Amino acid sequence: MRYIFFSLLLPFCLTSSPTSTLALEYKSEHTQNHNFASKSIDETFYTRASQLVQQQIDLIARIEQALTNPDANRLRSVRGQLIVQTNSVEGFVNRQYTSPVTLCVPRVDLSVSPLPNQLTKSQAQIYCSLYTSSQELLKLSPMLDRLLSRRGELALVRQLPLVTGERQFDPVLSIAPIQHPNLSQVAAPFSTGEPNISTDTLATEQQFTEIFSPSVIVARTAKTAIANYTPPLQPAIAPPVEALTTLANAKQILTATQQAFPPKTKFTDPHETAVTLDRFAYDLDPQESQTYAKFLELPHTGIFRVLHSSAYQRPLNTLQNRLQPSVSERYPFPLLGDAQGEFNPSLALQLVGDRFQLGHQGVDYSFMLDVGDVPLEQLDGKLQTVASPTRQFFLNYQPPKQLDALQVERRRFLTGKDQNWNQSQAILAGATAELNHTYLVRSLQFHIPKTIAIGQPISQPERPYYLDQLQQIQSSDTLLAFRAVRRRSDGSYTVLWRVLNQLPAPQIVDVE
Known part of the structure; x- marks a missing residue:
């Protein structure tokens, strides 16, 4: 009888077993889906x-750059971007928790205060x-608005277009469309x-200014290239301290909160990026100094x-911005050489067109010559490897x-005219730039006092003091x-240089 009872009960047991198994499988799958959804929400956050x-x-x-930039449009851009960014952040925080003021008050310690469940x-x-x-x-926002009104004194600030209902033409000149x-x-x-003068004839911004200033010739007042012309004074813009x-x-x-992100989250510093790009545009590549490390171990190189x-x-x-x-x-x-107070002789080498030339100021001048493919290591102070006339x-x-004769001499090297030096070729202040060529340079630099450079009239009683100042002028030869x-795609060159000899400093004994 007992066996008959179990035989009748067996089909019901077999029928209920799959149901229990399905229930367990469903529960396990539901748990996995919940964990996956939670992980997905975290990743999205x-x-x-x-x-x-x-x-x-x-x-x-961008705001830091706009604060020191005279461009009004840059200020207007960051002003609008600030509004857009604020709305984006507010939308994000409100979706996570609707009361950020309550949760983020300064006195709340997040380690002990109750947090939202999500x-x-x-x-x-x-x-x-x-x-x-x-x-x-x-x-x-109010500071940017105030600064924008000041930028409007420097450049034209046009009206931004309205969303709807805007006039398509100027209200006064109906045929003139509104320019946005x-x-x-x-x-x-x-x-x-400003006068459109070719920049290839200019070596530095200082020389550009000198072309239109009345003191091109040191210690003399000369005619300007354009009568009664004064170059525009560039603005001096200092960012507000409160900004x-x-x-x-x-x-x-923001720097402190970066530690709260998962380790794989990376952030870029725009300042580091800007510095890297600036160095890429104007400075040496890091590996170049390593490439020529052996040469740079030599003195005065x-x-x-x-x-x-x-x-x-x-x-x-x-x-x-002239403050930048x-x-x-x-x-x-x-x-x-070694710095001598305000007088620091330098190698102000630049490319003017397709020629190497030193950008000098005042009565400074130089002359150079291409000596061909000669390694710098083979040159010395006596120039034994250079042809005799050049040497x-x-x-x-x-x-x-x-002083006057120095300026005449400077023009001789700039123009190549009136040179009676018994040379087979003119000795000039510049030379055509060629890769893997070596250039010999003689550079003469002077530190002229301002009282002499401006060319103010000197009375006879003041002349002894004036001559004494001339004899104390610092100089180098x-x-x-x-x-x-190396020549880059932008036309700039990497050059190795070496001081061969420091000659006796030239002296100025009189004006004429």
Whole structure:
């Protein structure tokens, strides 16, 4: 009887067993789906939050640049980007938790305070950092508006288009369409109409200024190339201290919150990127110094990048903040000797057109000659490997001792005219740039006092003091050589240089 009972019960047991198995499988699958969904939500949070943090970092860098840039359109751009970024951050934080003010008040400690169910401790830190930094940057809005009104004094600020209901033509001149600004371009400055002189004839911005100034000739007043013309004075723009403080606070918050992201999350620093790009445009490559390390171990040697003269000039009809460091200040020319107070003889070598030339000021001048494919190691202070006429001229040349005669001598080397030195070719201040060629240079530099350089009239009683100042002028006479070892696609060269001899410093004993 017992066996009959179990035989009747067996089909029911077999029928219920798959149901239990399916229930267990469903429960396991539901748990896996829940964990996967939770992981997916976390990844979405970190992905979107990292994008907003990076955008915030980039915006801070753009605002810092706009604060010191005279372009009004750049200020208008960051002003609009600040509004867009603030709305993006607010939308993100409100989707995570609707009361950021309650959660992110400064007195709340996230390690002990209750967190929303959907946020972990690290997520709450990121959440509050984004919200706090965004609110900090929002304080810049009135300052940016005030600065934009000042930029309007330098360049034309056109009206932005309206969303709807805008006139298509000028209200006064009905046939003239309204012109809207392109914020990706520089605003047109009011100070236009600068003379269009070829920059290939100029070596430095200082020389560009001298062309139109009345003191081209030292200690004399000369006629200007354009009568009654005064170059426009460039603006001096210093960023407000309160704006820099606000940006620093926001940057500090964002820097601290980067530690809360997963280790694989990476952020880029726009300042480091800008420095890298600037060095790529104007400086040597890091490996170049290593390539020529053996040569650079020799005394009085160096390596630097020779740029086109346009790199040191301000483009015509453009604005430039004169408080910002120029290219020559960021990447100074190599010094040819020990600094002597304000007098620092340097190798101001530049490319003027397709020629190497030293950019001199005042009564400084130089002359150079291409000696061909001669290694720098084979050159010495006596120039034994150089042809005799060239060697004799470079070693025995004596500069004049009068200020006026020095300036006449300078023009001889610039023009190649009136040279009675018994040379088979003219000795010039520049030479055609050729790769793997070596150039011999004699550079004479002077530190003229300002009282002498401006050319003010000197009375007879003041003449002894004036002559005493002339005799105390600091000067240098350097014999050196350089070799072009690399040419880049932008036309700039990498050169190795070596000082061969420091000749006796020339003396100026009188004006005439």
